[in-house]
Amino acid sequence: MKKPNVTTLGYAILGLLHVEPRTGYALRKVFETTPMGHYSSSPGAIYPALKRLEERGLASSKIDDSTKLRPKQVYSTTRTGVDFLRYWVSQPIEKQNVVHDLGDLMLRFSFMGTLVNDRVTYRFLSQMASGINLYVGELEQMLQDMPVTVPPHGRLALQSGISTYRAQANWARQAMREFASEAERDAEK
Amino acid sequence: MKKPNVTTLGYAILGLLHVEPRTGYALRKVFETTPMGHYSSSPGAIYPALKRLEERGLASSKIDDSTKLRPKQVYSTTRTGVDFLRYWVSQPIEKQNVVHDLGDLMLRFSFMGTLVNDRVTYRFLSQMASGINLYVGELEQMLQDMPVTVPPHGRLALQSGISTYRAQANWARQAMREFASEAERDAEK
DNA sequence: CCCCCCATGTAACATGTTACATGATTGA
DNA sequence: TCAATCATGTAACATGTTACATGGGGGG
Numbered sequence: 001m002k003k004p005n006v007t008t009l010g011y012a013i014l015g016l017l018h019v020e021p022r023t024g025y026a027l028r029k030v031f032e033t034t035p036m037g038h039y040s041s042s043p044g045a046i047y048p049a050l051k052r053l054e055e056r057g058l059a060s061s062k063i064d065d066s067t068k069l070r071p072k073q074v075y076s077t078t079r080t081g082v083d084f085l086r087y088w089v090s091q092p093i094e095k096q097n098v099v100h101d102l103g104d105l106m107l108r109f110s111f112m113g114t115l116v117n118d119r120v121t122y123r124f125l126s127q128m129a130s131g132i133n134l135y136v137g138e139l140e141q142m143l144q145d146m147p148v149t150v151p152p153h154g155r156l157a158l159q160s161g162i163s164t165y166r167a168q169a170n171w172a173r174q175a176m177r178e179f180a181s182e183a184e185r186d187a188e189k
Numbered sequence: 190m191k192k193p194n195v196t197t198l199g200y201a202i203l204g205l206l207h208v209e210p211r212t213g214y215a216l217r218k219v220f221e222t223t224p225m226g227h228y229s230s231s232p233g234a235i236y237p238a239l240k241r242l243e244e245r246g247l248a249s250s251k252i253d254d255s256t257k258l259r260p261k262q263v264y265s266t267t268r269t270g271v272d273f274l275r276y277w278v279s280q281p282i283e284k285q286n287v288v289h290d291l292g293d294l295m296l297r298f299s300f301m302g303t304l305v306n307d308r309v310t311y312r313f314l315s316q317m318a319s320g321i322n323l324y325v326g327e328l329e330q331m332l333q334d335m336p337v338t339v340p341p342h343g344r345l346a347l348q349s350g351i352s353t354y355r356a357q358a359n360w361a362r363q364a365m366r367e368f369a370s371e372a373e374r375d376a377e378k
Numbered sequence: 379c380c381c382c383c384c385a386t387g388t389a390a391c392a393t394g395t396t397a398c399a400t401g402a403t404t405g406a
Numbered sequence: 407t408c409a410a411t412c413a414t415g416t417a418a419c420a421t422g423t424t425a426c427a428t429g430g431g432g433g434g
Contacts, residue, residue: 007393070401070403151303166356198422
């Protein structure tokens with residue numbers, strides 16, 4: 001078994017399988033009808049991705065013949081797969097994550113519920129909030145250093161980024177409150 | 190000449206070349222040091238992308254021997270390339286854009302300054318704001334319909350999306366003010 | 379003298395996109 | 407009977423990733 005090298009789509013699938021075993025078709029439905037659709041979706045991506053997860057020992061499939069329809073291939077996570085997911089969501093947040101893929105971070109967050117305890121979730125949110133704050137500082141510096149140009153589009157685009165990040169940081173701080181109880185017991189020592 | 194089929198990275202490069210002619214190396218610097226780095230960056234992506242833009246008649250290059258350093262290959266946009274960019278940024282905003290790639294929309298916006306007039310920019314922002322509002326409505330509906338689960342992560346992730354989109358819509362409405370003058374003359378008829 | 383910056387590129391590889399192919403069942 | 411939904415897949419193709427290769431110039 002090779003060192004599992006999984007793409008974002010792979011993680012998204014694995015996370016969904018951990019919530020509940022599903023067929024490739026069911027996964028496609030999820031990607032088509034929810035905001036997760038970002039991690040597209042076409043059969044040409046899903047089915048090969050499932051095959052890879054199975055090859056790498058992170059998921060396993062069994063055939064369901066019980067319906068009159070075409071037999072389904074139902075995938076679920078393996079023990080290894082769950083451990084792998086847990087490891088993934090528990091990684092410390094790097095600056096790079098904040099800069100390039102907040103989406104990835106949110107994907108990790110949305111799967112944490114059944115994988116880690118509130119303390120880990122709390123730490124994640126806290127790291128996210130402070131990571132964003134740091135980066136917002138940098139962006140504001142860029143804004144300051146930006147020469148005043150005639151078309152204001154560049155400056156405005158930067159401001160858009162800043163306000164988006166701010167909103168995300170606010171959300172994180174709000175969300176922290178929902179996981180504070182367990183974390184506080186920890187801090188009171 | 191084939192129908193130009195350009196990726197997001199291609200558009201990002203083309204837009205930067207339109208601002209100012211550059212070498213592949215200079216482009217890499219931009220991607221490494223600004224938030225545009227999202228549209229990565231490695232030589233293995235940039236140089237082939239430049240070659241493609243040239244093949245498709247959207248950019249042209251000439252060699253700059255004037256420095257003592259290794260001769261540079263400086264790329265700039267062609268007339269066709271500029272028209273193509275303008276066409277791209279001027280497209281009406283589809284729901285799909287709002288759902289999947291706000292980032293793309295912001296890329297388009299940031300290049301509009303030297304390509305279209307304020308009226309087009311205004312229309313773009315207006316479409317963006319209302320598109321987002323519609324989608325936020327849908328997301329809120331999803332939130333309502335969501336069963337109350339023990340780990341609140343799913344619900345919170347959705348709320349994060351909602352507040353991010355709200356921030357973006359607010360930004361758009363604010364930005365509209367900067368382009369209102371020309372647009373108002375239009376509306377007063 | 380050594381390392382970093384300038385500057386361009388290629389090769390192997392994995393992944394994702396688009397389009398096609400197949401076929402049974404269910405509801406209008 | 408016709409369309410939609412369930413259900414899985416493949417083939418060709420373009421793109422991006424990682425790592426490697428090359429080499430001169432300038433500063434400490």
